[in-house]
Amino acid sequence: MFCGEPGSAGYASCADQEGLFALASLLPAMLALVLMIAAFATPAMRRNPSLRTQTLGYSLIAWCLAGFTVVLGALPPL
Numbered sequence: 001m002f003c004g005e006p007g008s009a010g011y012a013s014c015a016d017q018e019g020l021f022a023l024a025s026l027l028p029a030m031l032a033l034v035l036m037i038a039a040f041a042t043p044a045m046r047r048n049p050s051l052r053t054q055t056l057g058y059s060l061i062a063w064c065l066a067g068f069t070v071v072l073g074a075l076p077p078l
Contacts, residue, residue, distance in 0.1 A: 025069035032062035 039045050039055040046052070 021072065022070050025066045027066075028062045028069065029066035032059045032066060035059035035062060 035055050036059045039052050039059065044051070045055060
């Protein structure tokens with residue numbers, strides 16, 4: 001969503017909402033971090049390489065979602 005010109009009416013509230021959206025990217029980032037730690041720290045995943053690979057794949061997807069929401073939330077107010 002484009003917020004318009006910086007001096008236009010409602011730009012500040014639009015930029016604040018987009019900032020909150022970018023902050024919401026912390027949720028998938030934390031999920032990705034937990035999955036990545038679990039892939040290396042959990043004994044069951046250390047014994048099963050396919051389960052570790054699957055968990056790291058889900059972690060990569062979560063990192064991509066986090067990056068996408070940061071970009072989506074940070075670019076429009078610029």
